[in-house]
Amino acid sequence: MRQSVITSRFIALMVCVSLFSLSWGIWGHQHINRAAVFALPDSMRVFFFNHIDYLTEEAAVPDLRKYVIGDQSEPDRHYIDLEKFGDHPFDSLPETWDAAVRKYGEKKLHEAGILPWYIQQMEQKLEQAFRNRRTDEILFIAADLGHYIADAHVPLHTTINHDGQLTGQRGIHAFWESQLPELFGNQYNFHVAPARYIPDIQAEVWKIIRHSHQLSDTVLLVEKQLLARFPKNELYRKDADGNIMKNKYGQLIFSYAFAKAYHEALHGMVEDQMRRAIQELADFWYTAWVNAGRPNLTELDDASLTEANKKIFKKAYRLWQQGKLWGIHSGSEY
Template identity: 45%
Template sequence: MSDLHTKLYMDSSLLNDKHLRKFFKYFFKKVLILSVSLLLLTVETSFGSTWGFWAHRRINRLAVFSLPPEMQYFYKKHIDYITENAVNPDRRRYAVVGEAERHFIDLDVYGDSALKILPKVWQAAVKKLGEDSLRKHGIVPWYIQTAAYQLTDAFKDKDSKRILRISADLGHYVADSNVPLHTTRNYNGQLTHQEGIHAFWESRLPELYAAEYDLWIGKAVYIENLTESIWSSVDRAHLASDSVFLFEKQLSEAFEPDKKYSYELRNNVLSRTYSQDFSLQYHSLLKGQVERQMKASISMVSDLWYTCWINAGQPDLSTLNDYIPDEKEKKAEAAEQRSWLQRLLHIRSESDN
């Protein structure tokens, strides 16, 4: 056999080697996941002032400063955890079955008298409408109640880890429940030929104007009736949805398409977005709606944390141990991140052949 034939034979043997194939498969999966992670980080940072990850983190962070001194000692010590983990529920939407419906409720599915028809307590709602139907159209007001009860129990048990985890999650769900477009099945204008309005309202507008918002809300207050307070908040958000759609449609009729949209460079990518002129006029028509809903979120988050602490008997939080994630928890978080990316990209686990 010639030297050339020998070399070709050896190369072919290497390529057919099972272990080598598995190595390349593993290697390229890692590269792909890392690339997507960097891409998602780039997307997040490029919209650093939006009602996306930024807003959820901001809402949780500002809510801490409205707590009484007895709670601030603990929450300020862990404010970075409360802030950074405010976005965990959004990440779980792609990784955990049953998570997505905790972020919204399609009130218009139940008609104009939805708030009179819908039982405010979960067990009664399930009995009347069935769990599958409820989950299909969103369960955010019911789940906020569940999370509040869980936080109260965590305070009673003086469990630092659960207090922080549930507090961060609760802040996220409350913020979502205060977004008008999280209370309607026409959540992105897809039913009224207004596609893109969701990101416009909760991303583009805060990106341009959040620096002007006054988000100080004063001190947290005790909520006498959690159920009624939660549902009233959702009701106010839903009532605001009419103007979200109406003003956008009216303004669109007055704008030529080339004036309504513009192109902006983000991280060296030219993206089509709503023009600054259109955004300014729309934001003015809303008369502070985005700012009001953001302030309502901060207030409700702080009030809920405070109420849960009161209902737990006002435990002394200064005696709680500092919470530092151990290696097991760090690995679990990393696994959750991988699961999120795998579901997002339909990537099989590394153990699959």
């Protein structure tokens, strides 16, 4: 695979993505994958930066498989409805896939969503790709893994009331994970700590899921309370004729004033979850590489590619240290 930060081959693919509402939205997924590259150690960062455009644009491809291709095996990889496992799911859910199958059966697990177990499977596949030193496989799996780790940080991906359909709040899913980042994400800080080794992948995955699920009630309750007291005529964005506007998916678009009020009432939750996703993704990539024996990644690229990107790499890394991302122009859904 030949891919540099200067060349992009996924423009047409991204046009297809824009036809569908995606988890975290195109904006969120692309920023998470891109930012995670810079948190890697030097021995990984140069290789990943050489392919940063691919990793960025590929971030939304799992949703393409779900919506464009209609891959029937894809949808349940993006969520887990924890309520389907009782009032205290974390007390009874096995951390490993085999143990979960023995306890609940595959049918029930797929109906409830398999996100935490699928992340574990993808981590193992990435480790094997590193071990085999196969560039295409490393990049493909690393980008995909970023998508699912990002999904695990969206609170509404862990609850049966995933779009507020049970509480009269339809549309909150895309509002939280797409409209808010698009409106306020340019103010976010994308700098995180250097990638850290994860000693127990299973435990780490479930720590992520537990934290996200703990936030799901707040996501719903804060919006419901705000809806009750916000002026109804100021709730949605309107065109010049006074008609309520809709996004490309036919969803009502909340006004900037309401979005700002909700974003502030969440006290930084969206930014915090995005930063957590960036950190975890870098940690997962790094852990897979270490477990594979720390293969020399610089040997996988032509030296001329690394040399061509050297100057722009330094600029991009300095910007990331300031909390900013260089060279990303994500599509807008709102």
